[in-house]
Amino acid sequence: MHNCLITNKSNIRYLSSFTGSTGFMLLTKSKKYLFTDFRYIERAKNTIKKGIQIVDTTKMWKNEAELKENWQKILHRHRIKILGIEEGSLTVLRYKKFKKISPKIKFKDISGKIEKLREIKSKQEISHIQKSQAINEKVFAKIKKIVQKRPRVSEIDLAWKIKELGHKYGADDVSFNPVVAFGKNSAIPHHAPTSRKLKKSDIVLIDMGMKYKGYCSDMTRTILPAKPTEKQKEIYNLVLKAQQTAISQIRPGMTGKRADNLARKIINRAGYEENYGHAGGHGIGLDIHESPSLSEKYTKPLKTNSIITIEPGIYLPEEFGVRIEDMILLGKSGNKNLTKAKK
Numbered sequence: 165m166h167n168c169l170i171t172n173k174s175n176i177r178y179l180s181s182f183t184g185s186t187g188f189m190l191l192t193k194s195k196k197y198l199f200t201d202f203r204y205i206e207r208a209k210n211t212i213k214k215g216i217q218i219v220d221t222t223k224m225w226k227n228e229a230e231l232k233e234n235w236q237k238i239l240h241r242h243r244i245k246i247l248g249i250e251e252g253s254l255t256v257l258r259y260k261k262f263k264k265i266s267p268k269i270k271f272k273d274i275s276g277k278i279e280k281l282r283e284i285k286s287k288q289e290i291s292h293i294q295k296s297q298a299i300n301e302k303v304f305a306k307i308k309k310i311v312q313k314r315p316r317v318s319e320i321d322l323a324w325k326i327k328e329l330g331h332k333y334g335a336d337d338v339s340f341n342p343v344v345a346f347g348k349n350s351a352i353p354h355h356a357p358t359s360r361k362l363k364k365s366d367i368v369l370i371d372m373g374m375k376y377k378g379y380c381s382d383m384t385r386t387i388l389p390a391k392p393t394e395k396q397k398e399i400y401n402l403v404l405k406a407q408q409t410a411i412s413q414i415r416p417g418m419t420g421k422r423a424d425n426l427a428r429k430i431i432n433r434a435g436y437e438e439n440y441g442h443a444g445g446h447g448i449g450l451d452i453h454e455s456p457s458l459s460e461k462y463t464k465p466l467k468t469n470s471i472i473t474i475e476p477g478i479y480l481p482e483e484f485g486v487r488i489e490d491m492i493l494l495g496k497s498g499n500k501n502l503t504k505a506k507k
């Protein structure tokens with residue numbers, strides 16, 4: 165990848181280890197540049213990968229002539245005539261600015277190219293995700309114990325408890341706001357926690373994840389009440405069967421669409437097609453949702469050493485919902501389930 169302007173934050177972090185919130189990268193054939201301002205210069209110097217040249221933009225953004233001169237010098241030095249841009253993350257405002265300071269340069273969209281590289285995880289990335297999930301499970305074990313005692317806690321109470329314990333056990337942060345859904349709220353796939361209090365007969369759906377060294381984990385568990393109804397048991401077992409079938413049959417080389425169908429066809433055949441309206445899984449790494457995707461639209465093959473979630477669900481409006489989600493490493497000689505928490 166060269167002659168590209170990188171503006172997607174996760175891509176910048178992936179390529180350089182830079183964690184600041186403002187900056188962009190320029191990749192040329194012989195050199196990589198990181199442009200950032202005075203707020204992040206020190207952090208960049210201390211943390212980014214070797215061989216990347218830092219350019220301080222503090223004065224440049226104030227003085228457009230200076231920015232233009234410096235920028236053009238670099239473009240000229242590397243004989244750049246066509247510059248790749250990431251349309252998904254370059255704002256119109258910034259795009260116009262780059263257009264203005266880059267006369268004669270042709271812009272070409274390269275969206276998704278770095279994301280493609282990110283699908284294949286290195287040993288270190290796998291290890292960070294495993295650690296992230298280890299913290300996630302330690303937190304979940306505590307939360308599960310609380311749920312089983314059935315105290316008068318609200319969904320919001322538990323969501324905050326998840327964040328607090330994540331911090332206690334060494335997470336950088338949560339990877340998304342936890343979904344904690346009691347009773348019929350579990351029928352809403354991405355329910356936002358409310359003040360609703362836990363009842364003895366409630367099914368409890370918890371979708372949660374942590375971040376460790378920037379890397380996300382993601383897991384969903386559905387906890388049945390002590391005395392589940394026949395219907396709750398039936399739906400739970402159906403989702404579990406669909407998920408386990410997909411986990412055992414998914415392979416690198418399979419398209420995301422075919423992989424999605426492994427669990428979906430079991431749910432559809434049982435007559436719940438209308439109650440499973442979301443994708444069957446997604447890539448995970450620096451972003452909670454990244455390429456690839458297990459869905460109808462994703463017709464490219466899954467890659468060896470990618471990590472994807474498998475998360476089928478069935479949602480019965482005004483009754484309850486069940487979703488079960490694990491993270492799977494697609495290995496050359498078999499899959500590895502990175503999620504150990506009991507189902």
Ligand SMILES: [Mn+2]
Binds near residue numbers: 382383446473475489
């Ligand atoms: Mn997920």
